[in-house]
Amino acid sequence: MTDLEKILNSPDLAREMRPQTRVMVALRSSGGSRSTLARLEKLGLSIVEVVAGTVIGDASAQAVTAIRQDPDVAGVEYSHPLGKHA
Amino acid sequence: MSTMAEDRPLRKLDPLLRLAVAQAGNEKVADLFKFQESAGLAPTNLRDMPIGLQSLTARLSPQSARGVFETDAVPVLIEATSSKAIAASLKELGIRSEDISPSAVTAMVPRSSLEKVSNLKEVHFVEASTRLQPHCDLAHVASGLVRNGVRQVRETGKGVLVGVIDTGIDTLHPAFRVNGNPRVVDYLDQHGGTLFSAAQIQDGTAANVAPDKEGHGTHVAGIAAGNGDGSGSLAFAGTAPEADLAVVRTTFDTADIARGIKHIFEVAAARQQPCVVNLSLGGHFGGHDGTTILERTIDQLSGPGRIVVASAGNDGSSQLHAELDIPKGAGTPGRAVADFRVVSRRIGTTLVGLLDLQLWCQREDQLKVSVRCPSGEVIVLNEGEQVNADRNSFRVSGVHSRGVYNDDHVYTVRVVCIPEETWLSGWSVIAEEAAPGSAPVGKLHGWILMRDMGNFVSGHTRTHLVAMPGTAYSAICVGSFASRREWESEDDNAVPTALGGIRLGDVSYFSSPGPARDGNTKPEISAPGQYLIAPLSGEATPDHVPHWLRVKGLQYTAMQGTSMAAPYVSGAVALLLERFPDMDWAEAKRRLIRSVAQNGFTGSCWNLRWGFGVLDLPRLLAVDPGPSV
Numbered sequence: 001m002t003d004l005e006k007i008l009n010s011p012d013l014a015r016e017m018r019p020q021t022r023v024m025v026a027l028r029s030s031g032g033s034r035s036t037l038a039r040l041e042k043l044g045l046s047i048v049e050v051v052a053g054t055v056i057g058d059a060s061a062q063a064v065t066a067i068r069q070d071p072d073v074a075g076v077e078y079s080h081p082l083g084k085h086a
Numbered sequence: 087m088s089t090m091a092e093d094r095p096l097r098k099l100d101p102l103l104r105l106a107v108a109q110a111g112n113e114k115v116a117d118l119f120k121f122q123e124s125a126g127l128a129p130t131n132l133r134d135m136p137i138g139l140q141s142l143t144a145r146l147s148p149q150s151a152r153g154v155f156e157t158d159a160v161p162v163l164i165e166a167t168s169s170k171a172i173a174a175s176l177k178e179l180g181i182r183s184e185d186i187s188p189s190a191v192t193a194m195v196p197r198s199s200l201e202k203v204s205n206l207k208e209v210h211f212v213e214a215s216t217r218l219q220p221h222c223d224l225a226h227v228a229s230g231l232v233r234n235g236v237r238q239v240r241e242t243g244k245g246v247l248v249g250v251i252d253t254g255i256d257t258l259h260p261a262f263r264v265n266g267n268p269r270v271v272d273y274l275d276q277h278g279g280t281l282f283s284a285a286q287i288q289d290g291t292a293a294n295v296a297p298d299k300e301g302h303g304t305h306v307a308g309i310a311a312g313n314g315d316g317s318g319s320l321a322f323a324g325t326a327p328e329a330d331l332a333v334v335r336t337t338f339d340t341a342d343i344a345r346g347i348k349h350i351f352e353v354a355a356a357r358q359q360p361c362v363v364n365l366s367l368g369g370h371f372g373g374h375d376g377t378t379i380l381e382r383t384i385d386q387l388s389g390p391g392r393i394v395v396a397s398a399g400n401d402g403s404s405q406l407h408a409e410l411d412i413p414k415g416a417g418t419p420g421r422a423v424a425d426f427r428v429v430s431r432r433i434g435t436t437l438v439g440l441l442d443l444q445l446w447c448q449r450e451d452q453l454k455v456s457v458r459c460p461s462g463e464v465i466v467l468n469e470g471e472q473v474n475a476d477r478n479s480f481r482v483s484g485v486h487s488r489g490v491y492n493d494d495h496v497y498t499v500r501v502v503c504i505p506e507e508t509w510l511s512g513w514s515v516i517a518e519e520a521a522p523g524s525a526p527v528g529k530l531h532g533w534i535l536m537r538d539m540g541n542f543v544s545g546h547t548r549t550h551l552v553a554m555p556g557t558a559y560s561a562i563c564v565g566s567f568a569s570r571r572e573w574e575s576e577d578d579n580a581v582p583t584a585l586g587g588i589r590l591g592d593v594s595y596f597s598s599p600g601p602a603r604d605g606n607t608k609p610e611i612s613a614p615g616q617y618l619i620a621p622l623s624g625e626a627t628p629d630h631v632p633h634w635l636r637v638k639g640l641q642y643t644a645m646q647g648t649s650m651a652a653p654y655v656s657g658a659v660a661l662l663l664e665r666f667p668d669m670d671w672a673e674a675k676r677r678l679i680r681s682v683a684q685n686g687f688t689g690s691c692w693n694l695r696w697g698f699g700v701l702d703l704p705r706l707l708a709v710d711p712g713p714s715v
Binding site: 002003004007008010011012013015016017022023024025026048049051052053054056074075076077079080081082083084085086 | 252253300302305306337338339340341342343344345347348366367368369371378379380382383386387397398399400433434435436438440476477478479480481489490491502503504536553554555645646647648649650652
């Protein structure tokens, strides 16, 4: 095992670099129709909440690839942490 | 009757000192000061004083008051041609002085000598030593909210909901209570997913279950809407001290921030209140042009009576941004390089180099972007292709995709390396035209996402550092300037001497400069953010709020950052919403921009550090904004 592999296999790094699942899905129209939301769920999005034109939910990397292709989806971003400004 | 010749010397005397000369021995005046001291020096009591004395007495420290009216020697500040010259002249009059600048001294001057001192040819002005505390925080002086100890605007934020999405709030702090009842009307903890009831906020359950251990949210909420209780004579009241508060203790994840804003606006709708939400947070993931999904969500949620204020960020002195100008190639593709280094840091107990980087260029440009490793290997990021280069001492992963809303090219890179100098330094980003002339705009912006990850060592600029979501089109983005550099600390010995180097009134060194990548004028405005005194969370640990920051004897603390400047403006927006409940963000921005104060520091037009100028609260509430800007 190389030095890098040892680092990457440490629980600290594994936790830090674990695959993100929370996503923000931007819809082309605000709110999202029931049929759109149902389709996204079928594609593997576990919906948490709809905020304006954004669907917030959890999805695997494979599901994200499929969700991006949906005609009602403008784009997908992984949720990520921001920092305090003090 | 006085002649002009007799009046002239007195013109170099502070009006208060002229009063001392003219009314020496006047018992009524002396009694007023006794009343003022015993009454706790509250501005309401000042209103009971005879007109004319209000503004004068409000400025006096108790020591000055005694000096002017009860004892012989008066503490004064003397501005002169030079401190050395005036010190020598004062010495001849038997008065000891102390230098405070090359052209100013402090001294105790007998009342009988005041006129004589003001007559000295090297003297420009003799000023009474004035009170800095406890009537108001210096930030309020800097914004014009308080003058001579008296609040200058009628609005207090009554009927307005101020939302704070942050580390939580100490709901038990007296600044957030009225007659023992909580002013926090809604408290959502996103860590546990708990929405606390009014009863749980009242009985302290919320404070116990969702404490603000970092103290950041409590401080931020206090700047916007604390009522000053517990600070002595309401010294450190917030900008909108009668507003209601809704607080989200957030995970700081973008998805949760979007949900937090939605939640607070729903609370406002249910209560039929106008609302401003403060975001003293941010990051560098995104195109810095208002097109991340979080920013677009903020735009969609904002509207009449629904306004978001965000801090500009604290990266003003960082090297997190690089700008690569790609020359237009003739015959061979144009090429530009920016070098960067990774910083070793501890994640848990593991020491590692871990850096995230994002690069953006406009959709018209066709570039070949690659990462050059310390080994000399070049890893190209092709569109739509996930790259994973695993080597013995480092790993580079990256992807070239398109922005969700702008279709711009975005290159996202993660470097992980062993924490040895050989692998921490010697990294580069290389951008070259895919073919000669294929990049008509020819500009690539890069951001390292956090300061502790690393920095650019070439190609870096002190521009475009305003953080997302401050770059949201609808958000009011706030920079910071200095209004305080001293306070009575809980730990006097530990106060850094560097504070003396802070130039009051100047932009804070850390305040992130704009503009946005699309040229949008961010930040829009600057407000006091260095240092502000506001409520200290009872649960804050010394790790987060060290003792030297804490104010002696009070549950208040100093903090600095654009995190502190943003809520100052959020409070100001709450005052506007009190008067104009249906105001939208565009109108709020128009009024803020039209009413800014400009000075020698800010210049007379928008600039990337200050925005359009400095918040001026009395003007904000008085000035008609005129036509759209």
